[in-house]
Amino acid sequence: MLISRSGQYAIQAMIYISLGEHKTPVISQDIADGIHVPAAYLSKIMQMLCKGGLISSHRGRQGGFFLNEQPEDINLLRIVHVTEGEHFSKDCVLGLKDCGDDTACPLHHDKWKPLKAKIVAMLEEQNLFLLAETVRSGQYRLSDFPNVLIPV
Numbered sequence: 001m002l003i004s005r006s007g008q009y010a011i012q013a014m015i016y017i018s019l020g021e022h023k024t025p026v027i028s029q030d031i032a033d034g035i036h037v038p039a040a041y042l043s044k045i046m047q048m049l050c051k052g053g054l055i056s057s058h059r060g061r062q063g064g065f066f067l068n069e070q071p072e073d074i075n076l077l078r079i080v081h082v083t084e085g086e087h088f089s090k091d092c093v094l095g096l097k098d099c100g101d102d103t104a105c106p107l108h109h110d111k112w113k114p115l116k117a118k119i120v121a122m123l124e125e126q127n128l129f130l131l132a133e134t135v136r137s138g139q140y141r142l143s144d145f146p147n148v149l150i151p152v
Contacts, residue, residue: 007083009037010045011131012142014054014079018071018132019142025057025064035142045083052082071128080123 012035017026028046032039046065049055054074057065067074080088092099099105134140
């Protein structure tokens with residue numbers, strides 16, 4: 001249950017948008033420059049986030065992207081579910097199709113299930129507001145986030 005590079009960039013982009021006290025939408029190129037991601041790659045990620053209902057966009061001179069909700073109402077699990085799919089928090093660590101309490105893999109009960117529950121809880125607890133505050137305070141730079149998603 002690891003977050004893909006696209007998922008990491010999606011989180012960074014959402015934090016970037018959260019950082020601004022912008023009352024206006026943020027253009028894609030500014031986000032790409034701010035998080036050091038190729039603009040074409042970011043464009044696909046932003047489309048995913050729009051389809052997932054986390055952000056919206058406006059075209060034109062005053063256009064750009066904006067959050068659909070307050071940063072404190074968007075947790076990382078929601079972003080990860082949009083970028084990785086709902087299966088992210090449900091998949092078997094060994095990749096088996098049927099792995100659950102009734103049809104468990106060898107790692108399910110003792111190892112994977114408790115670890116997966118902790119990871120999901122951690123992602124639910126971390127919201128964009130908290131992460132944006134760690135960047136705003138100087139504790140982290142946004143470019144640090146591909147390797148450091150959750151502040152210690």
